Amino acid sequence: MQLTYTAEQNNFRAEVRAWLKKNTPKKPLVSYDTREGFEQHREWECKLYDARLSMVIWPEHLGGRGCDLIEWLIFEEEYYAAGAPMRVNQNGQLLLGPTLMEFGTEEQKRRFLPRIASSEDMWAQGWSEPNAGSDMAAIRSRAVRDGDDFVINGQKTWSTRAIFADWIFGLFRSDPESKRHHGLSYLLVPLDTPGVTIRPIKALNGKEAFAEVFFDDVRVPAAENLVGEEGKGWQVAMATAGFERGLLLRSPARFQQTAKRLIELYKANPEVAERDPGLRDAVIEGWMGAQAYAQAAYHTVGLVNKGAKIGAEASINKVVWSELDLKLHETAMRILGARGELRGSAREAVDGGSWLEGFLFAQAGPIYAGTNEIQRNIVAERMLGLPRA
Amino acid sequence: MDFTFNEDQLAFREAISRFLAAELPPEVLRKNWETEDGCSRELHRKMVEQGLTGLSVPEAQGGLEMDDTAWVLLTPLLGYYAIADSVVDTAYTATGLLSALPEGDHRREELLTGIAGGDVGVAVAHQVNPLVVDMDLADVVLVEFEGEIHALNQEAVSYECNTSIDSSRRLGRISVQPAPESRLLENGRDIWAETLNRGAVGVAGQALGLAQRMLDMSVEYASQRQQFGKPVGSFQAVKHHLADVAEKIEFAKPVLYRAAHALANNERGSDLYSSHAKLACCEAAWLAARHGIQVYGAMGYTWEADLQIFMKRAWALDSYWGDRAFHKSRVAEAVLADDALIGPQHTFEE
Numbered sequence: 095m096q097l098t099y100t101a102e103q104n105n106f107r108a109e110v111r112a113w114l115k116k117n118t119p120k121k122p123l124v125s126y127d128t129r130e131g132f133e134q135h136r137e138w139e140c141k142l143y144d145a146r147l148s149m150v151i152w153p154e155h156l157g158g159r160g161c162d163l164i165e166w167l168i169f170e171e172e173y174y175a176a177g178a179p180m181r182v183n184q185n186g187q188l189l190l191g192p193t194l195m196e197f198g199t200e201e202q203k204r205r206f207l208p209r210i211a212s213s214e215d216m217w218a219q220g221w222s223e224p225n226a227g228s229d230m231a232a233i234r235s236r237a238v239r240d241g242d243d244f245v246i247n248g249q250k251t252w253s254t255r256a257i258f259a260d261w262i263f264g265l266f267r268s269d270p271e272s273k274r275h276h277g278l279s280y281l282l283v284p285l286d287t288p289g290v291t292i293r294p295i296k297a298l299n300g301k302e303a304f305a306e307v308f309f310d311d312v313r314v315p316a317a318e319n320l321v322g323e324e325g326k327g328w329q330v331a332m333a334t335a336g337f338e339r340g341l342l343l344r345s346p347a348r349f350q351q352t353a354k355r356l357i358e359l360y361k362a363n364p365e366v367a368e369r370d371p372g373l374r375d376a377v378i379e380g381w382m383g384a385q386a387y388a389q390a391a392y393h394t395v396g397l398v399n400k401g402a403k404i405g406a407e408a409s410i411n412k413v414v415w416s417e418l419d420l421k422l423h424e425t426a427m428r429i430l431g432a433r434g435e436l437r438g439s440a441r442e443a444v445d446g447g448s449w450l451e452g453f454l455f456a457q458a459g460p461i462y463a464g465t466n467e468i469q470r471n472i473v474a475e476r477m478l479g480l481p482r483a
Numbered sequence: 484m485d486f487t488f489n490e491d492q493l494a495f496r497e498a499i500s501r502f503l504a505a506e507l508p509p510e511v512l513r514k515n516w517e518t519e520d521g522c523s524r525e526l527h528r529k530m531v532e533q534g535l536t537g538l539s540v541p542e543a544q545g546g547l548e549m550d551d552t553a554w555v556l557l558t559p560l561l562g563y564y565a566i567a568d569s570v571v572d573t574a575y576t577a578t579g580l581l582s583a584l585p586e587g588d589h590r591r592e593e594l595l596t597g598i599a600g601g602d603v604g605v606a607v608a609h610q611v612n613p614l615v616v617d618m619d620l621a622d623v624v625l626v627e628f629e630g631e632i633h634a635l636n637q638e639a640v641s642y643e644c645n646t647s648i649d650s651s652r653r654l655g656r657i658s659v660q661p662a663p664e665s666r667l668l669e670n671g672r673d674i675w676a677e678t679l680n681r682g683a684v685g686v687a688g689q690a691l692g693l694a695q696r697m698l699d700m701s702v703e704y705a706s707q708r709q710q711f712g713k714p715v716g717s718f719q720a721v722k723h724h725l726a727d728v729a730e731k732i733e734f735a736k737p738v739l740y741r742a743a744h745a746l747a748n749n750e751r752g753s754d755l756y757s758s759h760a761k762l763a764c765c766e767a768a769w770l771a772a773r774h775g776i777q778v779y780g781a782m783g784y785t786w787e788a789d790l791q792i793f794m795k796r797a798w799a800l801d802s803y804w805g806d807r808a809f810h811k812s813r814v815a816e817a818v819l820a821d822d823a824l825i826g827p828q829h830t831f832e833e
Contacts, residue, residue, distance in 0.1 A: 095552050095744055096485045097831050164484050171827040347827035354826035381818045382759055388830045389737035396487035410730050474722030478702050481717040
């Protein structure tokens with residue numbers, strides 16, 4: 095156990111800190127759940143890419159820096175401490191990217207990865223269907239082989255920011271005789287292909303944060319757009335789902351920064367603290383939760399560096415960060431009291447309504463990327479060995 | 484930056500784990516727990532042979548001179564097998580205190596040699612604990628008196644014994660009159676502050692082990708016990724209770740390790756990290772007890788089921804070496820301070 099950073103790591107931190115200090119927009123960007131904000135965030139991603147900071151853990155030839163996971167944690171710590179914009183292309187960068195690195199052809203890697211790193215291509219995901227939510231193996235959308243192409247028919251839903259995105263990746267039933275998680279294929283589809291219709295869904299915040307995507311005889315070339323083997327899409331997708339639930343999607347720095355802001359909010363409102371003495375406990379519990387998550391991340395990274403694989407632990411992580419985020423924002427709403435309901439556009443809103451926005455988004459945490467009920471089942475069955483239902 | 488243990492440390496843990504598993508099957512453990520002094524002399528002798536009592540005693544006094552990061556792998560094992568407090572109090576907490584005294588003091592060296600050889604048991608009387616644990620098993624008691632450190636022979640201290648719901652703990656209300664002859668150090672405030680943290684981290688480690696034991700027992704019980712024609716552990720409500728315990732344990736571990744590292748390296752944040760560890764591990768232990776008894780159903784409420792041994796230790800240890808109010812106040816004081824180093828840039832950097 096050795097808990098100090100090397101000189102190289104400290105230099106990297108200093109470089110990232112200096113760059114962010116100089117380049118982080120002074121005025122917050124418009125929400126990326128709007129067309130205008132989406133493009134602002136894409137521009138920000140391009141700027142990060144030009145500084146080779148968009149995907150620091152990717153190899154240099156893909157526009158990254160070949161950083162190890164400790165350096166990635168350092169990058170994230172600086173990123174969230176600087177209050178830099180939300181990352182708009184996480185679907186591409188954290189879900190599809192690693193999947194292509196593991197399962198993609200050389201041609202697919204060359205074609206897609208650099209454009210993901212630079213956010214020239216923005217990706218939406220196509221897992222859920224109206225009748226395939228937690229039960230993802232109930233997927234019915236079909237991809238039928240016709241010569242060199244797949245012809246896709248069906249419907250996907252809850253595709254985050256799909257109305258603004260360029261591409262979608264998803265799972266489709268390519269063997270009509272198959273059941274459950276067999277006979278599915280992982281396909282990449284340009285969203286401007288004839289036959290694709292995207293209908294936005296307004297999220298809790300009133301913005302078109304996600305969408306339904308309809309496929310009506312949509313034709314994509316198999317050789318270029320199939321990832322992994324035909325009919326083996328489940329295995330490919332599961333690898334991606336693991337990345338999503340695991341460390342990368344929600345780095346601890348994000349919650350450490352929220353916990354820090356919460357402490358500042360608490361200290362700025364002593365009259366509320368006096369009326370509700372339980373708040374002190376909630377605030378320090380929030381700090382302890384975020385700190386524990388950060389230490390767990392360093393511990394996990396240490397084990398991964400020694401060759402361990404992340405298994406069902408990814409499911410515990412997902413439960414922890416999503417419920418921590420809820421607690422932090424609930425506590426903030428308690429402190430804000432009657433000011434909590436004010437939207438960002440309201441004249442008297444506190445912190446530009448950012449606590450309310452975070453509170454609304456936190457409601458989704460225990461639901462997306464596999465509900466927490468499903469995650470707890472995974473922990474109980476795969477980690478503890480309890481019998482399946 | 485490497486927040487993991489090395490192979491030697493893990494191998495040592497593995498060896499002690501095998502030793503305790505062989506020596507303490509549930510029926511033996513229960514027999515010891517129900518004896519008058521809550522432990523077995525024979526087991527104690529074997530633990531001495533394994534080198535447990537000399538683990539952090541300086542080499543000059545016949546010990547292995549290992550630090551808190553070695554102990555933090557062992558205290559969960561001692562918790563897992565419900566080993567009585569006198570072992571950790573003597574071999575970890577008191578040894579830490581004595582080792583920190585200036586070298587050359589003959590009483591220091593005599594006591595440390597005795598601890599390593601298994602001949603001396605030490606109780607520690609610190610004001611954070613209103614009652615002193617296992618006075619009756621101790622040969623010597625270390626007493627805090629106005630910041631001074633005193634060592635008194637057990638016979639010189641009168642105490643009244645209180646019984647605990649945890650049958651392995653007997654709690655003494657002591658009355659002592661420290662004298663210049665019993666004084667080991669005049670200004671012992673820093674050492675006492677460090678001893679308090681070490682006591683808390685020692686309890687935290689045991690609580691974590693207790694949590695793991697109760698989780699393992701609950702998983703086993705839920706996998707066997709059938710209702711509605713199926714093991715109760717196949718029901719989602721039961722699964723989720725136990726998944727929540729696993730979560731608490733997994734996320735308390737790194738916090739505990741962090742505290743041990745801070746103690747071993749005399750870090751500025753030691754008070755904060757040890758309080759955080761104590762709270763996180765004891766919370767895991769209490770949840771493991773609550774969900775454990777729920778999963779066991781009526782069996783869990785009996786004297787007959789061994790679960791009670793671990794639950795009762797978990798409940799009792801929650802307030803040992805600082806109750807929740809004490810540790811929460813310390814965390815609050817640290818993180819709400821105007822110069823607190825909080826936020827994502829301060830996970831490790833001081």
